[in-house]
Amino acid sequence: MTASNANQARARVAVIGSINMDMVAHAHRLPAAGETLAGEDFVMAPGGKGANQAVAAARLGASVDFIARIGTRQYGHDLLASLKAEGIACAGVQTDASALPGIAVIMVGREGGGENAIVYVPGSNAQLSASDVQGSAAALKNAAVVVAQTEVPLAAIQQGFELARAGGAVTVLNAAPALPLSDAMLGVVDWLVVNETEALQLSGLQDKSLDGLRAAAQVLQLRGVKQVLVTLGAEGVLLCCSGQAAQQLPAFVVEAVDTVGAGDTFVGGLVTGLAEGRAAVDAVRLGQAAASIAVARCGVQSAMPLRAELPSEFAAQMAAA
Numbered sequence: 001m002t003a004s005n006a007n008q009a010r011a012r013v014a015v016i017g018s019i020n021m022d023m024v025a026h027a028h029r030l031p032a033a034g035e036t037l038a039g040e041d042f043v044m045a046p047g048g049k050g051a052n053q054a055v056a057a058a059r060l061g062a063s064v065d066f067i068a069r070i071g072t073r074q075y076g077h078d079l080l081a082s083l084k085a086e087g088i089a090c091a092g093v094q095t096d097a098s099a100l101p102g103i104a105v106i107m108v109g110r111e112g113g114g115e116n117a118i119v120y121v122p123g124s125n126a127q128l129s130a131s132d133v134q135g136s137a138a139a140l141k142n143a144a145v146v147v148a149q150t151e152v153p154l155a156a157i158q159q160g161f162e163l164a165r166a167g168g169a170v171t172v173l174n175a176a177p178a179l180p181l182s183d184a185m186l187g188v189v190d191w192l193v194v195n196e197t198e199a200l201q202l203s204g205l206q207d208k209s210l211d212g213l214r215a216a217a218q219v220l221q222l223r224g225v226k227q228v229l230v231t232l233g234a235e236g237v238l239l240c241c242s243g244q245a246a247q248q249l250p251a252f253v254v255e256a257v258d259t260v261g262a263g264d265t266f267v268g269g270l271v272t273g274l275a276e277g278r279a280a281v282d283a284v285r286l287g288q289a290a291a292s293i294a295v296a297r298c299g300v301q302s303a304m305p306l307r308a309e310l311p312s313e314f315a316a317q318m319a320a321a
Contacts, residue, residue, distance in 0.1 A: 010061060010062060010063040011061065011062045011063065011144055011145075011272055011275030011276045011277075012062070012063050012065075012142060012143045012144050012145075012275060013054075013057045013062040013063070013064050013065070013143060013144065013145050013146075013147065013271050013272065013275050014064070014065040014066075014067060014092075014136070014139050014140050014143035014145075014146045014147075014160075014164070014169070015050050015053055015054040015057070015064060015065070015066050015067065015146075015147055015148070016050065016067045016068070016128075016133060016146065016147070016148040016152065016156065016157055016160045017048065017049055017050015017051065017053065017054070017066075017067075017068060017147075017148055017149050017151065017152055018048035018049055018050040018051065018068065018102050018122070018125040018149065018151035018152055019046070019047075019048040019050055019051040019066075019068050019070055019079050019083070019093075019101060019102060019125070020046075020047045020048035020051070020079075020101060020102035020103055020104045020120070020123075020125070021044060021045075021046065021047065021075040021078075021079060021101055021102070021103055021104070022044065022045050022046065022047030022048075022104045022106055022300060023042070023044050023103065023104065023105050023106065024042065024043050024044070024045065024106045024107075024108060024260070024300075025039045025041075025042050025105075025106070025107050025108070026039060026040045026041050026042070026108045026109075026110065026298075027039045027040055027107065027108070027109055027110070028040065028109065028110045028111060029109040029110065029111040029112070030107055030108075030109040030112075030115060030116075030117055031107070040110070043299075045299065045300060045301065045302065046078075046079050046082040046083075046301055047104055047106075047261075047300050047301065048102055048104070048125070048151065049149040049151050049174065049176060049264055050066070050068055050125075050148070050149055050151065050152065051066070051068075051079070051082075051083060051301070052261055052264035052265070052268070052300060052301060052304075053147060053149070053174070053264045053267045053268045053271070054066045054083065054086075054088050054268070055083070055086050055088070055268070055301045055304055056264060056265045056267070056268020056269060056272075056290060056294075056301075056304045057147075057268040057269075057271055057272045058086045058087055058088050059086070059268075059304050059305060059306050059307065060268060060269055060272045060286070060290060060305075060306075060307050060310075061272060061307045062268075062271070062272045062275055063089075064086075064087075064088045064089065065088075065089045065091070065092055065136065065139040065143065066083055066088050066089065066090055066092060066093055067092035067093070067128075067132070067133055067136045067139070067140075067160065068092070068093050068094070068125070068128060068152070069093070069094045069095075069096060069124050069125065069127050069128040069129075069132055069152075070093055070094070070095055070096070070101050070124055071095075071096045071097075071098070071099030071100045071101045071123055071124035072095050072096065072097050072099075072101075073097065073098060073099060073100050074100055074101075075100075075101055076095065076100075076101045076124075079101055080093060080095070082301075089139070091136070091139070092133075092135065092136035092139055094128075094132050094135075096124050096127065099123060099124040099127065100123045100124065101123050101124050101125070102120065102121065102122050102123040102124065102125040102151070103120075103121045103123060104118055104119070104120045104121075105118070105119045105120075105121075106118045106260055108258060108260060110257075113255075113256040113257070113259065113295075114256050114257050114258040114259045114260070114295065115259065116258075116259060116260045118260075120151070120177075122151065125151055125152050126152070126153065128152045128153055128156045129153070129155070129156055130155045130156050130158075130159035132156065133156045133157075133159045133160045133163070134159060134163070136160075137163050140160055140163040140164045140167060140169065141163060141164070141166060141167025141168075141169070142167065143164060143167070143169045143275075144169060144170065144274070144275035144277075145169060145170045145171075145172060145271045145274050145275040146160060146161060146164035146169045146170070146171050146172070147171075147172040147173075147174065147267065147271045148160060148161070148171075148172075148173055148174070149173075149174040149175075149176055150173075150174075150175050150176060150177055150178075150179050151176075151177070154179065154181070154182075154185055157173065157185070158184065158185050158188060161173075161188040161189065162188055165188055170190045170191065170274055170275075171188060171189055171190045171191070172189075172190065172191040172192075172193060172267070172270070172271055172274070173185075173189045173191070173192050173193070174193045174194075174263075174264075174267050175192060175193070175194050175198055175202060176194070176195070176198060176263070177198075178194070178197070178198040178201040178202055181202060183223050183224055186220065186223045186224040186225050187223075187224035189224070189225050189226075190225075190226045190227060191225075191226070191227045191228075191229065191270075191274070192220055192225045192227070192228045192229070193229045193231070193266075193267055193270070194228070194229070194230055194231070195230065195231045195232075195233075195263070196208060196213060196230060196231075196232060199213055199216040199217065199220075199228070199230045200212070200213075200216055202216070202220060203215075203216035203217075203219040203220055204219070205219065210238065210248065213230050213232075213238055214238065214240065214246045216230070217230060217238065217240035217246065218240070221240065221242060226241075226242050227239075227240065227241045227242065227280065228240040229270070229284065231263060231266065232248070232251075233251075234251055234256075235248070235250070235251065236248055236249045236250040236251040236288070237249050237251075237266075237284060237288070239280060239281065239284055241280055247281075249281065249284055249285065249288065251288060251292070252288055252289060252291075252292035254292045254293075254295060254296045255296060256295040256296065257295070257296060257297065257298060258295065258297065258298045258299065258303065259295050260300050261294060261299075261300035261301070261303065261304070262291045262294055262295045263291075264300075265287070265290050265291045265294040265303075265304050265305075266287040266288060266290065266291040267287065268287070268290065268304070269283075269286045269287030269288070269289065269290035269291065270283050270284060270286065270287035271283075272286060273285075273286035273287065286310075289310050289311055290304070290305055290310060293305040293309055293310070
């Protein structure tokens with residue numbers, strides 16, 4: 001197989017999403033309300049749920065198109081260069097010289113397995129429009145999977161998913177942060193990925209037990225979503241597919257040092273697996289394997305693994321291509 005043919009054979013993923021500059025302070029623990037706490041180190045690095053998921057998918061072997069709006073008044077050109085360095089196609093990224101990009105201020109505590117607290121300022125991410133997304137119709141229709149997160153406007157996501165559906169793509173919505181979602185929006189979502197809190201907020205339920213989360217997933221499926229994935233942290237994920245009994249898939253056992261970006265790494269692996277045509281459980285396990293490596297490292301995008309770093313059953317896919 002020639003290099004050109006090998007590239008064409010790669011799973012195609014399109015990401016509609018946010019891109020931020022992350023400002024990360026590490027300390028031995030998270031501060032209490034009103035407390036000033038001395039930190040241990042500070043880094044600035046590319047982030048944003050959209051960019052993170054794009055990088056995760058690209059490192060796992062997917063061919064990735066990124067669709068976004070980025071302010072270049074400060075940091076924006078560096079953020080764009082970081083995506084291109086990962087081999088991500090950025091023709092769908094609209095630039096705005098008058099705007100700032102998104103900014104995330106993140107605190108990470110060494111105690112408690114790298115728990116974190118985040119304040120997010122959307123910046124130019126909030127200006128992504130349906131017409132911006134319409135300009136990337138070809139990439140959306142050619143993708144096997146299109147994934148978005150709710151750090152960008154819902155109108156842009158819905159436009160993208162409608163175009164993706166027209167081309168036969170699978171749509172994946174990581175509804176983080178949890179925002180009110182219309183039935184029309186949920187009706188174009190094949191996979192909804194949420195954590196426990198988001199599942200309850202979107203469903204209107206309050207029971208945090210496993211049975212309660214199954215009920216929350218059923219509520220969302222009745223509103224039009226085909227598959228619901230509820231991430232449970234160290235307890236794994238709850239996979240709820242239409243017409244099948246919900247099943248809990250355990251997490252890989254690792255010693256976590258930094259959980260920032262773990263969810264995005266998981267989603268990047270999930271969509272790569274789905275784009276490769278894997279069964280639901282196998283795509284989920286690919287995401288879990290990638291996330292298990294990322295949480296054992298410090299950093300966000302820098303911690304995301306390459307395909308060859310995964311266990312052999314996942315690494316073999318790219319070798320076969």
